[in-house]
């Protein structure tokens with residue numbers, strides 16, 4: 001009953017009011033709580049960005065210390081969670097393990113999470129920011145057959161994460177500060193992006209009053225797809241398939257061919273019809289990390305740079321306003337840091353957790369919030385009478 005607008009993909013539907021993230025897609029502007037992403041990435045750190053997204057303001061020095069401490073206190077996961085991992089096949093995709101293990105946290109923190117209590121909401125938020133990196137590192141270690149490395153709480157967020165991923169027993173491990181800084185910035189760049197598919201998924205899941213850990217698991221499931229968080233994995237695969245600079249024209253021709261479904265991965269965005277501001281920072285970071293690890297001659301980097309140059313001057317891409325997005329350079333960077341492609345989307349999930357949980361919390365407090373329930377345009381059969389099975393042809 002009543003009128004509604006048919007809007008597949010919700011391209012022109014505003015689903016909520018929000019004070020968290022602002023994007024101007026035509027100008028290529030991204031603000032978290034009013035602060036330009038460039039300034040946050042250059043001057044701040046990830047946990048400060050988390051505080052900003054959650055509370056709406058940058059923390060004072062004392063607030064920052066207290067917040068860092070609270071996150072640090074929650075980095076361990078129950079030992080039963082570690083046992084839960086043993087049930088997975090070794091070769092399970094770490095994103096599958098993330099969907100399951102983050103969902104499993106709901107079983108550990110259901111009765112203690114009253115979503116209408118602001119204090120319990122914040123505890124749940126901090127638990128997720130702290131524990132999801134631990135689960136991510138465990139998913140990685142399990143996948144490569146190494147023992148889990150427990151969090152080391154004297155380290156900063158990114159350094160602790162690198163250590164949980166790359167330290168091995170009986171060997172010294174020293175965090176490379178260039179890598180830690182780069183990873184911290186990657187986390188800042190991915191922390192929130194207003195009502196994208198996974199965030200909308202979290203909001204819709206949460207709109208029924210569901211457990212927040214389960215809602216974040218739903219967000220992780222959505223993020224997994226190649227059109228969303230899986231794009232950096234797909235972008236890197238694409239660069240590898242192209243292989244060398246001389247193969248680029250052939251590939252571009254395939255992308256432009258009307259009859260082919262090949263896309264230039266890491267290019268284009270639903271909202272940005274200009275250079276993604278995150279892509280610029282990512283590109284600089286990519287050069288820095290590759291110089292540090294001695295990968296500056298990685299042929300994939302040359303393919304990426306040349307591809308970008310050609311695409312930005314090609315009529316097909318100009319007409320459709322297709323520019324590099326954040327994922328175009330992040331795959332090469334993460335690869336140089338030592339992460340396998342299967343971990344890329346997992347790292348995105350680690351970073352986006354704070355955005356999802358901030359958006360979820362905002363929704364819970366919104367007096368206008370209703371259960372998310374889109375309508376449809378029914379195109380199926382009209383009313384017909386049931387025919388007994390013996391009479392059917």
Ligand code: CMC
Pocket residue numbers: 196226227228229230231255262263264265266267268269270271320322325326327
């Ligand atoms: N390569 C070639 N052509 C493209 C691309 C691309 N990457 N993206 C869009 N187009 C074309 C598309 O074929 C269509 O052309 P035509 O009008 O001739 O049919 C036109 O541009 C509009 O495309 P659309 O599919 O209607 O645009 P959309 O807003 O629905 O899609 C997108 C946005 C991000 C899904 C899409 O650009 C894409 O598939 N990009 C590649 C995957 C990717 O890099 N995703 C990461 C997004 S950023 C990080 C994140 O959100 O997780």
